[in-house]
Amino acid sequence: MQDRAKIVHDNFLRRVAVGDLPDTRLCDPAEAGLSAQALVEIYESQVLSRRLDLISRILQARGESFYTIGSSGHEGNAAISAALRLEDMAFLHYRDAAFLIQRAKKLPGQTPLWDMLLSFTASSEDPISAGRHKVLGSKALNIPPQTSTIASHLPKAVGAAFSLGLAERLGHAGKIAKDSIIYCSFGDASVNHSTAVGAINAACWSVHKRVDMPILFVCEDNEIGISTPTPKNWVRNTYSNRAGLRYFQCDGLNAIETYMVAREAADFVRTHKAPAFLHMDCIRLFGHAGADVQTSYMSQAKIDATEAQDPLLHSAALLTGLGILTSGQVLEIYNRIGERVERAAEHVIKRPKLRTAQEVMSSIVPLPADVPPPASVPQKEREQSFGREIPTMEQPQHMARLINWALHDLMLACPEVILAGEDIGPKGGVYGVTTKLHDRFGPHRVINTLLDEQSILGLAIGLGHNGFIPIPEIQFLAYLHNAEDQLRGEAATLSFFSSRQYTNPMVMRIAGLPYQRGFGGHFHNDNALAVLRDIPGIIVACPSNGADAVEMLRECVRLAREEQRIVVYLEPIALYMTRDLHAEKDGLWTSHYTPPAQAKPVAFGEPHIHGKGKDLCILTYGNGYYLSRQAAKILEDIHKIKIRVVDLRWLVPLNAQAIAAAAKPCSHVLIVDECRRSGSPSEEIMTILMENLETLPKIKRITAEDCFIPLGRAFASTLPSRDGIVEAALALCGKGKKR
Numbered sequence: 084m085q086d087r088a089k090i091v092h093d094n095f096l097r098r099v100a101v102g103d104l105p106d107t108r109l110c111d112p113a114e115a116g117l118s119a120q121a122l123v124e125i126y127e128s129q130v131l132s133r134r135l136d137l138i139s140r141i142l143q144a145r146g147e148s149f150y151t152i153g154s155s156g157h158e159g160n161a162a163i164s165a166a167l168r169l170e171d172m173a174f175l176h177y178r179d180a181a182f183l184i185q186r187a188k189k190l191p192g193q194t195p196l197w198d199m200l201l202s203f204t205a206s207s208e209d210p211i212s213a214g215r216h217k218v219l220g221s222k223a224l225n226i227p228p229q230t231s232t233i234a235s236h237l238p239k240a241v242g243a244a245f246s247l248g249l250a251e252r253l254g255h256a257g258k259i260a261k262d263s264i265i266y267c268s269f270g271d272a273s274v275n276h277s278t279a280v281g282a283i284n285a286a287c288w289s290v291h292k293r294v295d296m297p298i299l300f301v302c303e304d305n306e307i308g309i310s311t312p313t314p315k316n317w318v319r320n321t322y323s324n325r326a327g328l329r330y331f332q333c334d335g336l337n338a339i340e341t342y343m344v345a346r347e348a349a350d351f352v353r354t355h356k357a358p359a360f361l362h363m364d365c366i367r368l369f370g371h372a373g374a375d376v377q378t379s380y381m382s383q384a385k386i387d388a389t390e391a392q393d394p395l396l397h398s399a400a401l402l403t404g405l406g407i408l409t410s411g412q413v414l415e416i417y418n419r420i421g422e423r424v425e426r427a428a429e430h431v432i433k434r435p436k437l438r439t440a441q442e443v444m445s446s447i448v449p450l451p452a453d454v455p456p457p458a459s460v461p462q463k464e465r466e467q468s469f470g471r472e473i474p475t476m477e478q479p480q481h482m483a484r485l486i487n488w489a490l491h492d493l494m495l496a497c498p499e500v501i502l503a504g505e506d507i508g509p510k511g512g513v514y515g516v517t518t519k520l521h522d523r524f525g526p527h528r529v530i531n532t533l534l535d536e537q538s539i540l541g542l543a544i545g546l547g548h549n550g551f552i553p554i555p556e557i558q559f560l561a562y563l564h565n566a567e568d569q570l571r572g573e574a575a576t577l578s579f580f581s582s583r584q585y586t587n588p589m590v591m592r593i594a595g596l597p598y599q600r601g602f603g604g605h606f607h608n609d610n611a612l613a614v615l616r617d618i619p620g621i622i623v624a625c626p627s628n629g630a631d632a633v634e635m636l637r638e639c640v641r642l643a644r645e646e647q648r649i650v651v652y653l654e655p656i657a658l659y660m661t662r663d664l665h666a667e668k669d670g671l672w673t674s675h676y677t678p679p680a681q682a683k684p685v686a687f688g689e690p691h692i693h694g695k696g697k698d699l700c701i702l703t704y705g706n707g708y709y710l711s712r713q714a715a716k717i718l719e720d721i722h723k724i725k726i727r728v729v730d731l732r733w734l735v736p737l738n739a740q741a742i743a744a745a746a747k748p749c750s751h752v753l754i755v756d757e758c759r760r761s762g763s764p765s766e767e768i769m770t771i772l773m774e775n776l777e778t779l780p781k782i783k784r785i786t787a788e789d790c791f792i793p794l795g796r797a798f799a800s801t802l803p804s805r806d807g808i809v810e811a812a813l814a815l816c817g818k819g820k821k822r
């Protein structure tokens with residue numbers, strides 16, 4: 084196999100030396116607002132990007148570099164970078180090294196050559212990810228780290244753009260500079276991904292509603308995605324006539340034209356606070372990544388023709404054609420930067436690497452933020468805000484209303500808290516949990532979003548980047564899956580890939596879990612948490628009753644605000660309106676609301692233990708706790724079994740110590756889990772008991788069947804029931820059934 088990188092390199096040296104340069108439009112740099120010096124700087128950035136690609140392949144062959152998806156052919160993005168401001172937060176395509184290098188020129192003291200080599204070679208001194216991944220990112224340069232999932236950064240870029248206008252409307256200081264714009268680049272194949280389509284749609288939807296959306300989308304069109312060609316004119320035809328989206332196009336091989344058009348596009352976005360789509364034509368050199376054999380899907384003639392259009396040759400043609408540099412000077416820059424890269428590489432490969440699991444994992448949990456606790460809201464203001472609801476606070480209430488009041492108090496105390504979700508506005512959500520909040524706090528703090536879970540979570544991440552504390556809502560647990568990657572691949576990884584320099588705190592409210600009688604079927608009663616259980620660093624809270632729901636929500640917001648955590652707050656729908664426990668009108672599942680001043684905090688990880696019995700310990704949560712409390716009464720009253728029922732409350736991470744301590748004195752342990760057997764928390768609870776108790780009690784678990792939830796009267800047939808718990812407990816404790 085021929086080494087195409089070497090061929091492109093040799094071609095460059097040879098063709099520049101003999102003046103065999105491609106035809107390129109000799110635009111006047113002054114007309115484009117570009118000085119000769121600035122054009123030389125862009126060329127230098129392009130060269131550094133190229134030389135880093137070349138060395139990365141050489142180092143990989145030596146086992147010293149670990150990622151060879153490069154930027155070669157895309158170096159035109161250096162000119163786009165030159166047209167933007169340092170403050171314009173940039174979410175980059177993985178081929179945008181030249182963009183980053185050029186941006187570094189806007190801030191004295193930057194060392195992109197050294198830094199990027201550290202990243203390629205996975206050194207723990209890599210200033211952005213500390214050796215965890217080859218990412219393009221820099222805190223100082225306002226470039227959050229981005230790795231490789233196609234288009235997954237678009238929703239959060241749209242969220243960040245939205246956050247700029249929101250900050251202005253709400254007088255929020257924010258972390259992103261006020262008159263900046265958001266930059267977001269991606270490839271021509273990526274543009275087809277539903278995540279990209281959804282994000283661009285969300286941007287256009289916002290503009291249609293006359294909401295500010297200062298975002299510059301840049302499609303770097305090299306006409307191929309790995310091996311699949313993009314049909315001719317597909318990108319142009321799809322995006323040049325999109326309502327609410329201004330289309331710009333440039334030849335990314337020509338740095339002056341690219342700069343000129345990028346400046347025009349950026350000016351448009353900045354002035355109109357509206358989105359633009361810059362379509363940059365470019366090429367891809369040396370295949371998709373190091374291991375890609377292009378000849379398996381592309382003709383040699385096509386490869387040769389593409390390589391002949393090397394953007395560095397085009398830049399050489401501009402610089403020499405305009406008399407800015409001689410061909411000797413063009414080559415001198417190319418060689419000088421190449422030698423510097425090679426010299427630096429020999430030093431960089433000796434820099435330290437991550438070694439232990441502890442070192443790798445040290446950035447999963449973000450650094451706490453230096454923020455004071457929320458100020459207490461004057462009583463008068465509170466009373467005014469709650470109005471006629473104040474007297475009703477004297478009465479015990481069900482969980483839905485208590486969560487509503489807790490949200491209300493949190494929004495009064497923390498102006499940076501923003502609610503966002505489908506139908507949460509005037510309707511107050513499907514179950515009324517956000518009732519009246521839209522009236523009281525207005526559409527900017529209680530945002531009725533469009534129907535797209537990816538956009539909702541992208542909005543939350545973007546808001547988090549700008550110093551808000553978002554509380555996004557996913558209408559039903561089943562629909563989290565439509566947006567899972569925004570949580571799993573994006574939000575949860577940000578601290579990890581940025582060595583705790585970037586965070587996107589949030590409290591994601593999700594209505595879920597089974598047992599709804601009236602409104603059923605699987606998707607409204609999804610009882611699977613597996614997808615949330617293995618995401619490093621996130622927290623999952625699940626209250627079973629209103630009093631806990633209030634205190635746990637406060638703790639979740641504290642964790643997000645003060646500790647920058649990503650928290651999932653799972654609300655058991657079937658218990659929203661539940662009032663009674665053992666008998667009709669006993670009101671035992673209602674609670675009095677505790678205003679913030681009288682809060683009885685529930686700490687992160689702390690379970691609730693009902694009872695002190697030692698015959699049987701039931702470990703459970705959510706609806707399982709409710710049913711277990713009913714079952715416990717029967718087991719105690721009729722069967723004289725002394726019981727404790729543990730409401731775990733925090734499902735991720737599980738508090739192993741507390742679980743073991745609660746179970747230890749008991750002779751029997753029953754785990755009651757309403758989730759599907761496979762992947763349910765019961766698996767880990769069982770393991771915790773096995774691993775942490777020296778003398779094991781007799782242990783059993785009952786879970787939901789590995790089945791979807793049916794509609795109608797059979798709605799609970801696959802789930803744990805009160806009687807099922809009684810039966811399992813009796814069998815476990817070796818007692819016959821008495822009635």
Ligand SMILES: Cc1ncc(C[n+]2csc(CCOP(=O)(O)OP(=O)(O)O)c2C)c(N)n1
Pocket residue numbers: 178231232233269270271272273274303305307308309367371
């Ligand atoms: C969601 C997702 N699916 C698949 C991939 C694997 N993948 C990586 S790059 C790529 C092609 C992207 O092509 P394009 O958007 O044109 O960017 P280019 O590499 O050409 O610059 C694919 C399919 C991925 N990273 N993410």
Ligand SMILES: [Mg+2]
Pocket residue numbers: 270271272303304305306307308309
């Ligand atoms: Mg492509």
